Amino acid sequence: MSAFWGVVRRDLLIARRQGGSSLLAVGFFVVVAALFPFAVGADPATLRGVAPGVIWVSALLATLLSLDRLFQADFEDGSLDVLALSPLPLFMTVLAKVLAHWLVVGLPLVIAAPLVGVLLNLPLAAFPVLLGAALLGTPALSLIGAIGAALTAGVRRGGVLVPLLVLPLYIPTLIFGVAATAAAADGLPVAEPLMLLASLTLMALVVAPVASAGALRLALG
Amino acid sequence: MGAHAAYVWSAYAAAGLILPVMALASLLRLRGALRRQAALEADLDAMRADGDG
Amino acid sequence: MSNPAPTGLAVDDLSCRRGDHEVFAGLSCGAEAGGALVLRGPNGAGKSSLLRVLAGFIPPSAGTVRWKGEDIGDDPGAHRAVLHYVGHLDPLKPVLSAAENLTALARLMGGQILVVEALERFGIAHLRDLPVRFLSAGQRRRLNLARLVATPRPLWLLDEPTVALDARATAELEQLIADHRAAGGVVVAATHIGIEIPGAAVVELAGRRRRAA
């Protein structure tokens, strides 16, 4: 297992040294969310209504933006060959890289979500559920995103394709994430959407590493 | 009733557009590919005929 | 041709396709433990492709590659653990220091990690804490090659290892290869510039003249 944590620590060290990737993701997340009051009007009632949806769409786009760094950098400098020679099976290496990506991008988004909630007049009652749902949902965004990133890793200008490949697969996570947050805002029961969100993430945990590993082998060959 | 008929006709018009266009496009693609293939086969045979083969 | 040696690498009637054109076909060669193969041929002749097939990155379109008698396709996990593959690119992160890069690479490969010895062997121990973006191409190449020492593995696949190396570093590499072979390792190297690998079997790869079957 030390090879697994080796990959995680390596990616975290690189991200920390390069700096900015978390800041970039959170910054983008807040900016996109802050656009909506100009678009739908600043009336607190309307904002309150769209807040859950805007928070989740902005978080989803922020994750999408950060995906091309997941495998492209390692493909370009030949590190992918080294990763493929590690005793760790490729899908575990993918899992380790996704975990590192989530810690660098996903977690900061979760932490910043309440801030955006305040911006959009989300009722205070919804904040705990927003955090819970974000913790459950953002890993699925990183995992499903990894499939798109791996499929286009070895391809010139492949990154342009990732949103088209990945966004349709994000829709279930978006639906249940927003539903849980909106239910909490209205004081309705949240158990069902949260459980469904968790089951999606578990499914992604099983499917995404295997699919991504298969796709990375193309970039190697 | 008349208003509904407009919906029906536009639905069938849509089908009458999408399906034939898709079929035609595929047919033209096939014809073009077969013609290009035939031309190239001819060139290669010609080259083989006069070249040392 | 040396018969397939159970103690080393045996390539039997190997062919490789990339996309819809064939890179090479019907290739047979081998090297017992302590032996070496030098790949010669013009660019695009398939030297790199052959090395990537031997590394298991590309599945052969025909023929077999055996390491110690076992077909490398049978247990890719096991085969991964026996080889080093050093390609054209140096898998080094500019933001990390030389020691950090080497440690990360060694930890990825698992097993023993001899970072200090590796740096010293390549005479770049004094650069250990310098971020790699300050290193010259030659120094980066030596750092990349240092992983051969940092995590000892029997089979070395080297693609143009002497690129960006000066005469002294090339001599060090030759000595390293000789020591590795003496210890029973096998080295397969694709090279242009003159590197002395005494007693190595030469494999000549023709250019793109070969046509798809």
Place this chain on the structure above:
Amino acid sequence: MTVMSGWHRFANPTRFSRLSARILPWTLALTLVLFAAGLYLALVASPPDARQGETVRIMYLHVPAAWMALFVYVLLAVFSGMGYIWKHPLADIAAKNCAPIGAGFTLLALVTGSLWGAPMWGTWWEWGDARLTSFLILFFLYLGYIALWQVFEDPEKAARAAAILAMVGLINIPVIHFSVQWWHTLHQPASVFRAGGPTIDSSMLWPLFVMLGAFKAYFVTVLLWRIRAEVAERRVRALQMMQAEA
């Protein structure tokens, strides 16, 4: 596996061309006959619905199109799987050429679906209808699949990448449909437009089956044309390469 060995007999393209050349005239004739009969039954020989009136005739287009849209995606995922596992070039070519036809069917299903529902919903695009929304997402899956084929130069890699996407997509189709359905009941508990549509009495079954048959025959015909075109195009590329070599 008899199916597989049977399939292998059609493996090499020339045998496929000979076979497809033999059955194509039949499938084309069948398509034209079935569409003629279907249109007659749908537009002339069947009664308007008691409640919906004439717009029920759109169902004879929408249901077959929607069914084929889903059927073709499953088929292309199966072909992709066969190509991925048994490295079967013809399966890859078939999967690649299913996609545009499937996308066409999905587009037709979306257009006819909104035309069918419009009188009731009062809008052209009713997000509330779970089925229609699922087909919009299925359309995106088709676009992604088609686009992925374009970005690879090497056809073998393109086939394997597209196969992975198709299989992931296939797993997600029920998940997406369930989520959209769940989301739909969230917003509109009582929906008049039930997924299955009004109960269909027997007089309407005939046009539906005939039209479905017409769509299937159409699909086989166009797919065979496209596969023959792709086989010829790959032959052309091989010949061009030979020319460059000679």
